[in-house]
Amino acid sequence: MAEQNPPAGPPQAVIAAALRRERTRAGLSLTEVANRAGIAKSTLSQLESGTGNPSLETLWALCVALDMPFSGLLDPPRPAVQVIRAGEGPVVAAAESDYRATLLAASPPNSRRDLFRITAEPGHARRSDPHIPGVFEHVLLARGRARVGLLDEPVELAAGDYISYPGDLPHVFEALAPGTWATLVIEYT
Incomplete structure (x- = not known):
């Protein structure tokens, strides 16, 4: 858990x-x-x-x-x-x-971060294959509800919740409410 x-x-x-x-x-x-x-x-x-x-x-x-x-x-x-x-x-x-x-997450030394706005609707989960080794993903849910995180143990988030997880493992983002959107930061070390 x-x-x-x-x-x-x-x-x-x-x-x-x-x-x-x-x-x-x-x-x-x-x-x-x-x-x-x-x-x-x-x-x-x-x-x-x-x-x-x-x-x-x-x-x-x-x-x-x-x-x-x-x-x-x-x-x-x-x-x-x-x-x-x-x-x-x-x-x-x-x-x-x-x-x-x-503080939600600090940038480790020698890392790069990309920032994204994610919008999603209920119906189909976005399953992601592992990214390159050492990648971390950070999600701050702005609106709606979503199941986010590692494919085997996703966590249900509400607006304002934050999660980080290794992006070099299979992971998922599944909107559970219409109009769901989030900020996604991908951190490369």
């Missing part, structure tokens, strides 16, 4: 592990990173212990200080198939406005 993510909310444990990992990788102390980011050392210590509730601005400052992509804070190693339901996933919020960002 496909792995499902926990409900939306601040992903403190994932952020904490990423901050510790990246600070260690850079060979920097808590004080050095806090100074570079313009935050208190105690704030960084809380974040690394998973007890802080960081704003989007604080996280960006830490990414700059650690010379890392923002997605590196929120994107733990991914399972082969990943489903994120609407309203779920790692969310961070801005401090100054009603703005929230949910």
Whole structure:
């Protein structure tokens, strides 16, 4: 069965592990990173212990200080198939406005992504043969309902749901409601 993510909310444990990992990788102390980011050392210590509730601005400052992509804070190693339901996933919020960002998938190093809009109607499933090795597909369903994913274990999605799966295995997209459409990203590594 496909792995499902926990409900939306601040992903403190994932952020904490990423901050510790990246600070260690850079060979920097808590004080050095806090100074570079313009935050208190105690704030960084809380974040690394998973007890802080960081704003989007604080996280960006830490990414700059650690010379890392923002997605590196929120994107733990991914399972082969990943489903994120609407309203779920790692969310961070801005401090100054009603703005929230949910990371669905980060681009791995040395990869290319193609973006497509998919429209489909009920009646015939689109079965795809495996693509070249290392390909991943990401689908964000915008409207309707669809059965999407690996041919042997497709997942029913509703509007707003996200799934990723290896595109180098047989897979399917089957619309279950009229007017179904989605965004498809094909990632080549």
